[in-house]
Amino acid sequence: MNLALRDVRHNLGRFVLTCLGIGMLLMIVMGMGGIYRGIIEDATLLVDRVDADVWVVQRGTRGPFAEVSRVPPSLQHRVAAVPGVVSSRDFVFHTIQREREGKPLRIAVVGLSWPEDRGDWLPLVEGRPLAQNHYELVADRSLGLPLGEEIQLGRERYRVVGVTTGMLASGGDGIAFATVRDAQAIQLELSGEAVRLEREARRTRARRGQLPLVQPALAERAGSPSASIPALPSQALTAVLASVEPGREEEVLETVSRWSDVTGYTTTGQRDLLLMGNVAKVRAQIGLFRALLTVIATIIMALILYTLTLDKLHDIALLKLIGAPNRVILALILQQALLIGAVGFGVALALGSWLFPRFPRRVILTEPDLVQLAAIVVAISVLASLLGIWKALRVSPNEAVG
Amino acid sequence: MTATPPTPALETRQLTKVYGEGNTRVVAMQDVTVRVERGEVVALLGPSGSGKSTFLTAVGLINPPTSGSVWIGGELVQEGPRALTDLRAFRRRHMGFVFQKSNLIPFLKARENVQIALELGSLGSREARKRALQLLDDLGVGERSEHYPTELSGGQQQRVAVARAIANQPELILADEPTAALDSNRGRQVMELFREIARQRGSAAIVVTHDHRALDVFDRIYEMEDGVIREGQDDLHTRAKPDPPPAT
Numbered sequence: 001m002n003l004a005l006r007d008v009r010h011n012l013g014r015f016v017l018t019c020l021g022i023g024m025l026l027m028i029v030m031g032m033g034g035i036y037r038g039i040i041e042d043a044t045l046l047v048d049r050v051d052a053d054v055w056v057v058q059r060g061t062r063g064p065f066a067e068v069s070r071v072p073p074s075l076q077h078r079v080a081a082v083p084g085v086v087s088s089r090d091f092v093f094h095t096i097q098r099e100r101e102g103k104p105l106r107i108a109v110v111g112l113s114w115p116e117d118r119g120d121w122l123p124l125v126e127g128r129p130l131a132q133n134h135y136e137l138v139a140d141r142s143l144g145l146p147l148g149e150e151i152q153l154g155r156e157r158y159r160v161v162g163v164t165t166g167m168l169a170s171g172g173d174g175i176a177f178a179t180v181r182d183a184q185a186i187q188l189e190l191s192g193e194a195v196r197l198e199r200e201a202r203r204t205r206a207r208r209g210q211l212p213l214v215q216p217a218l219a220e221r222a223g224s225p226s227a228s229i230p231a232l233p234s235q236a237l238t239a240v241l242a243s244v245e246p247g248r249e250e251e252v253l254e255t256v257s258r259w260s261d262v263t264g265y266t267t268t269g270q271r272d273l274l275l276m277g278n279v280a281k282v283r284a285q286i287g288l289f290r291a292l293l294t295v296i297a298t299i300i301m302a303l304i305l306y307t308l309t310l311d312k313l314h315d316i317a318l319l320k321l322i323g324a325p326n327r328v329i330l331a332l333i334l335q336q337a338l339l340i341g342a343v344g345f346g347v348a349l350a351l352g353s354w355l356f357p358r359f360p361r362r363v364i365l366t367e368p369d370l371v372q373l374a375a376i377v378v379a380i381s382v383l384a385s386l387l388g389i390w391k392a393l394r395v396s397p398n399e400a401v402g
Numbered sequence: 403m404t405a406t407p408p409t410p411a412l413e414t415r416q417l418t419k420v421y422g423e424g425n426t427r428v429v430a431m432q433d434v435t436v437r438v439e440r441g442e443v444v445a446l447l448g449p450s451g452s453g454k455s456t457f458l459t460a461v462g463l464i465n466p467p468t469s470g471s472v473w474i475g476g477e478l479v480q481e482g483p484r485a486l487t488d489l490r491a492f493r494r495r496h497m498g499f500v501f502q503k504s505n506l507i508p509f510l511k512a513r514e515n516v517q518i519a520l521e522l523g524s525l526g527s528r529e530a531r532k533r534a535l536q537l538l539d540d541l542g543v544g545e546r547s548e549h550y551p552t553e554l555s556g557g558q559q560q561r562v563a564v565a566r567a568i569a570n571q572p573e574l575i576l577a578d579e580p581t582a583a584l585d586s587n588r589g590r591q592v593m594e595l596f597r598e599i600a601r602q603r604g605s606a607a608i609v610v611t612h613d614h615r616a617l618d619v620f621d622r623i624y625e626m627e628d629g630v631i632r633e634g635q636d637d638l639h640t641r642a643k644p645d646p647p648p649a650t
Contacts, residue, residue, distance in 0.1 A: 001514065001521050001530075010509035010550065315507045321464065322519050322566070323494020397490075398464045400505060401455065401578065 003319075003328070004335035007312070018304055019340055023347025025297045030352050030373055032290040034363035039282055041364050043170035043274045046110065047267055050091075051121055052241035054079075054252050055265045064093045064238040065170055065270070066277040071262055075240045076113075082255045084248035089113030091239040092183040095173055098153065100144075107143060107176045108169035111183030111238075119162070119177050127162035133179050138162035140174035153186045170279055172361040180237065199223045294376060301384035305337050309388030313395050321397035333388045334381075341381035345374055409476030411573050411606030412438040412461060417470035419456050419629075430456040431629045434470070438606045440573070443597045445617060446610045447634060448626035454610045455578060457626065461608070462497060462576045463489040475573045494522050498567030498605075502579040505563060506551040512562045513538060513547035516569050523570040537565040541595070557588040564592065568599050575599070575607040586615055593619040 008015045046065070055064070056071065056079055063069020079088040092111030097104055112119050112130065119129040119138050127147045130136050137158045139145040149160045158178065167175045178186065199222070206222040244252050249266050256264035265273065275283070309316075316329055349370070356363035417434040420427060431453040438444050448454050459465035461472055463480060472480040474496055479487050499505075506515045513534050520530035538544045541561040543554070551559055560580060567575055575596065581589030593616040596607040609620070617623060623634030 001518055001527065003510075003518075006514065007509040315509070318505055318507060319518075320490060321462075321493065321499055323490050323492075323522050324518075325490060325522075328522070396464070397493075398459060401459055401462075401464060401499075401501065 002335065003332040004339060007332070007336065008339065015340070015343075018308075019343040019347055022297070022301060022304070022340055022344030023351060025293075025300060026344050026348035026373070026377065027352045027355070029290060029293045029297055029376075030348050030365065030370075031356060031359075031363055032286055032293060033369050033373060034352070034356055034365050035359075035361065036283060036286045036290065037364040037366055037369060038362035039170075039172075039279050039286065040275065042168045042172055042362055043279045044271045045166070045168060046093075046175065047270045047274065049121065049123075049167070050241065051243070052091075053244040053249050053267060054085075054242040054256070055091075055267070055270050056240040056242065056256055056262050057238075057265065059259075059261050059263050061263065062273045062277060064091065066273045069238050070236040071238070071240060073237055075237065075262065078259075079240045079242050079256070082242070082252050084245050084252045084255075086243045086245055087116065088240055088242045089116050090180040090237045091241045092180050092187070093169075093238045094183070094187045095169065095171065096153070096186060098151075100151070105143065106171075106173040107139075108171070108173045109183045109186055110175050110177050111180035112177055113241075114179035114181070122162065122164050122177060123166060124162050125165045127160070129162055130177070130179060131161065134182055135159060136161045136178065136182075138164060138177040140164045140167040140176070142168060143174035143176060145176075156182075156185065158182065158186075166362070168362060170274060184237075294380070298380045298384055301337070301340070301380055302387050305333065305340070305384050305388045306391065308336065309333055309391050313392070314400060316392045317395045317397050317400035320395065321400045326393060329392050330389055333392055334385050337381040337385035337388070338378065341377045345377045408440060410437045410473070411440045411442070411475060412436070412608070413473040414461060415471045415473075417457070417460055417467045417472070419453075419460060419465070420468045429629050431460065431467070431631075434629075434631045436624060436631060438574075438608060440604045440606055441600050442621045443593075443600045443607045443609065443619065445620040445623045445634075446608055446626060447612070447614075447623060452626040453629040453631075454626050456629070457631070458576050458578055458608065458610055461574070462499065463493055495570065496573045498570070498572040498575040500560070500563050500567045500575065500577040500580045502582040506559055506566075508551055511548050511550055512543065512554060512558075515551070515562055516565045519566045519569040534565070534569070537569060538562065541565050557584055557591075560584060560588075560592055561595075564595055564599075568603070568605075571603055571605070573605050575605060577607060577609040579610055579612065581611065581613050581616070586613075589613055590616045590619070597621075 056075060057063040057069040058071055061067050061069045073090065076088050076090050079085055090111065090113040093108070095106060095108045097106045099105065114130065114133050118131070122129060122138055124138070125141065127138070130138060135156060135158050137151070137160050139160045141163050145151060145160045147160055147163055150157045151160070169175055202222040206219045242252065253264045253266065256262060319329060352365065356365070414434055414436050417431055418429070419431040420429050422428055434457055446454050446457065456465065460467045463472070463485070466480060466483040466485065469482045471478060471482070474492070479485070479489070479492055506512070507518070510518060513531065516534035516537055517530045520533055521527060525533065535544060535547055538547045541564060543558050543561045543565070546554055546558055551562070554562065577596065581592050584592065593609065596609060597619050599605065600607050624631050625634045
C-alpha cells in the first residue's frame with residue numbers, strides 16, 4: 001500500500017497548494033536559467049546569423065559589439081583583395097533610442113551591405129527583405145513596429161517592409177535592418193542647427209590654420225556641405241565582414257594582422273569577445289542568483305517536508321507501533337518529497353511556458369537545461385526529505401500510546 | 403508420561419521500571435510478575451499513576467524495563483533494557499494494540515487501516531484487502547469500510563482499531579482503556595469482543611480499564627498501585643453488573 005499517495009489523496013488541498021508554491025519557486029529557478037540562456041543566445045545571435053567568417057574591425061578594439069569600432073569604407077575593397085576571401089561587405093551596428101507613443105523605443109540598427117546583402121537570411125515572419133537602397137527597414141517583432149508602419153529616424157521616414165522574430169542585440173534590444181547608407185544616416189544625421197554650427201566651427205578652424213593660406217579653396221569650402229570637402233573622410237563603417245574559402249580563415253587573419261589600422265576576428269573569436277566581455281558579468285550574476293535560488297528552494301522544500309512530517313509524527317509512531325519497518329516510513333516521506341518535486345516541476349514548466357514569452361527579454365528553456373533542472377529537483381527532493389526522515393526515524397512508538 | 407503444559411501467551415518476571423536518578427528517582431513499576439494464558443482475558447485496574455501504562459508499554463515492547471524479563475509465546479524477548487529480538491518485527495507478528503482513542507491513521511480509510519497491518523504482516527495487497535473487509539464485516543463495520551476515521555462514530559472507530567489489532571492473529575492483545583470514549587453498552591460490546599477473539603483464536607488480551615461495569619467479562623483481574631501488581635478479587639462476577647436496560 002502506498003502511504004504517500006494515500007496521504008496526498010486525503011490532504012489533496014494542502015498538497016495542491018504546496019505543489020503550487022514549490023512550482024512557482026522552481027519556475028523562478030527555471031526562469032533564471034532561461035534568462036541566462038537568453039542572454040547568451042541574444043549576445044551571439046547576430047554573430048551566428050550574419051554568416052561571416054572573418055570580422056575586420058578598428059585596430060586595437062573589440063568591436064563592433066563589445067566596443068565602438070570605426071573603419072573606412074575603402075576597407076571593404078582591401079579585404080576583398082585578400083587571398084582566400086570570397087566576398088566582403090560593409091557592416092554598421094549601433095543602438096539608438098527614440099520616443100514612440102510616449103514610450104522610449106530602443107533600436108539596435110544593423111546596416112546591410114546593399115545590394116549584395118538584402119537580408120534574405122533574416123527569419124522573416126511577415127513582409128519581405130529590403131528591395132531598395134533607401135528608406136526601408138526590416139524590424140524585429142519585439143520593437144512593436146507593424147508591417148507598413150513609417151517611422152521618423154533622423155531627417156528621413158523609414159517604412160517597415162519586413163518583420164523578423166527573435167532578432168535581438170546583446171542588450172536585449174530588437175534589431176532593425178536597413179542598408180548601410182541608411183544605417184549611417186540614422187546614426188550620423190545632424191539637425192539643421194547642428195550642421196550650421198559645425199560649418200561655422202570649420203570656418204573658424206580654417207581661419208586659424210596654416211593650410212587655407214596655401215590652399216585658399218579649402219577655406220572657401222569650409223562652410224559648404226561635408227560631401228564637397230575632399231579632405232574630409234566619408235562616413236565610417238563599424239566593421240567589414242568577409243566570407244572566406246573553407247579552411248583559409250587563419251590565412252586571411254594572418255594577412256589582416258599585418259595591416260596597422262585594423263584587427264581581424266573569426267566568428268568564434270567574436271563570440272568569445274561577447275561572452276567574455278559584454279555579458280560575462282551578467283552571466284556570472286544570473287548564474288550565482290540561480291544557484292542561490294536553488295539553495296533557497298532546497299531550504300524551503302526541506303521546511304515544508306519537515307512540517308508535513310511533524311504533522312504525521314503521531315501516525316508514524318503508530319506505524320512503528322504496529323510494526324512498520326523503517327523503509328515503510330522512509331518511503332512515505334521520500335515518495336511524498338519526490339511527488340511534490342515532480343508535480344512542482346510540472347507546475348513550473350506549465351506556468352513558465354505560459355509566462356516566459358511575455359517577459360521583456362528572451363527566456364529560453366532548452367531541453368538540456370530542463371533535464372538538468374529535473375535532476376536538480378530530484379536531488380533537492382531527496383536532500384529536503386532528509387530532515388523529515390531524520391525526525392521520523394527518531395520518533396518512538398511510545399508517542400502513539402500517550 | 404505427563405503432557406507438557408501449554409506455553410503462556412505472556413509471562414513477566416520481576417519487571418521493574420525506574421525513571422530518573424538520585425532525588426528525581428521514581429519507581430514506576432516494581433517486581434511485576436504475571437502469567438497470562440492463551441485464551442485468557444485479563445483486566446488491569448488501578449488509579450492514575452499506578453504504573454498500568456508502564457506495564458503495558460513494557461510488555462508491548464515499546465518502553466524497555468530497567469530490569470526483569472518478558473516472555474511472549476514462550477520466547478524470551480526482553481531482558482532488562484536489552485531486546486533479544488527485532489522488537490518491531492516481533493510486535494508486527496505477535497501483538498495487537500488498542501487504545502483509549504482509536505488511534506487510526508487519519509489518511510487511511512477504515513479498510514486500509516486494517517489492510518496496512520495485514521500487508522506489514524507480509525500478506526499480498528489483494529489478499530490483505532479481502533481479509534480486511536472480512537474482519538470489518540465480522541466486527542459489524544463492513545458497510546463503513548470505505549470511510550475515513552473522521553467519518554465514523556467512536557464505537558465504529560474502536561471496532562476498526564480492534565480489527566487492526568487482531569488482523570495478524572496476534573498471541574497478545576494489549577488494550578489501554580479501549581472503552582473510555584464509548585457509552586457503557588458499546589464499551590461492554592468491545593470487552594466481549596476481546597473475550598470472543600481470545601477464545602476463538604487462542605490469543606490473550608490484557609485490558610487496562612477503569613470501567614468496573616464490565617468486569618464480569620474478564621477471566622482475571624490484576625490491580626496495580628504504586629507500581630506493584632497483585633491479582634484482584636475473586637468476586638468480580640458479583641461486583642460487576644451490566645447497566646440496567648433504559649427506562650421506557
